Amino acid sequence: MPPPENGVALVTGGSRGIGAAIATRLAEDGYKVVTLGRTSGDVQADIGDAASVQAAFDTVRKDHGPICVLVNNAGERRDGLTIRMSAEDWEAVVNTNLNGAFHCTRRALDDMLKARWGRIVNVSSVVALHANPGQSNYGAAKAGMLSLTRTVAREMARKGITCNAVTPGVIETDMTTDVVDKLVAGVPAGRVGQPEEVAHAVSFLCSEGAAYVNGATLAVDGAMAA
């Protein structure tokens, strides 16, 4: 069964970095792409806030059509050793990365269930699998996304909806410029990844051919977590 005609691919955090590459790639794949950002993007929302997400999704539905693909990509980093991490930094990162993915997933499932077709891809991180000192908040949130991924996959599997995750490693974006040099030494591939390489994996998971790939975590990390 093909994706519903007129269906929208919504990419959170889709105006820069990995999200922008995913938005570009899904548009090339033929999807009507809408990007959602806190202040940028086609539609604005604070994804950590359930009411804000609901309002934004209502706008997308009204202006562009039902959501058939959701890429939970929006993320935030506030690094620091756990012993010195403020509760505020913990909560903000978990709220944006994990709670935000939940709020968006919950809203997108309404349309997907109606269409009996849907693709959700959660952009997690290599740090969900391979701990990185200084990122307990980010790693916990990204690991939480993997459990969310598998649970939603099991819940929705017989309704034609898949939910998968990608775990990018060290990807060259403006969110990682400060740490790339330090981290590249730990990448077996010996180089950083490009946003387009993550977008390629997301494109596959959103494709019709990936209908039986469900609840999977696809590493895009140059073998970093292998």
Add this chain to the structure above:
Amino acid sequence: MAVTRDEVLEKIRDELESIKVPNAREATPDNTWSDLDVDSLDLVELVKALEDEFAITISDDDLKPIESVGAAIDLTMRLVEEGAPA
């Protein structure tokens, strides 16, 4: 909006059919969800269909005690009546 019990029953049968419940067209008010092999996710779809068709909102609290087709019809009729202008 005046709605009859038969109209609600027909809508429930339509939705059960579209969620591929066997013998959906023969469902009666006496049938429980368990008789029909309707699980919690199927019920979510059924509730959405009833909400859209009859312009009502079914809360989780309203839904909890609903275990049969007949109870779903009663609930829908009540919510339609409550929502109708006096």
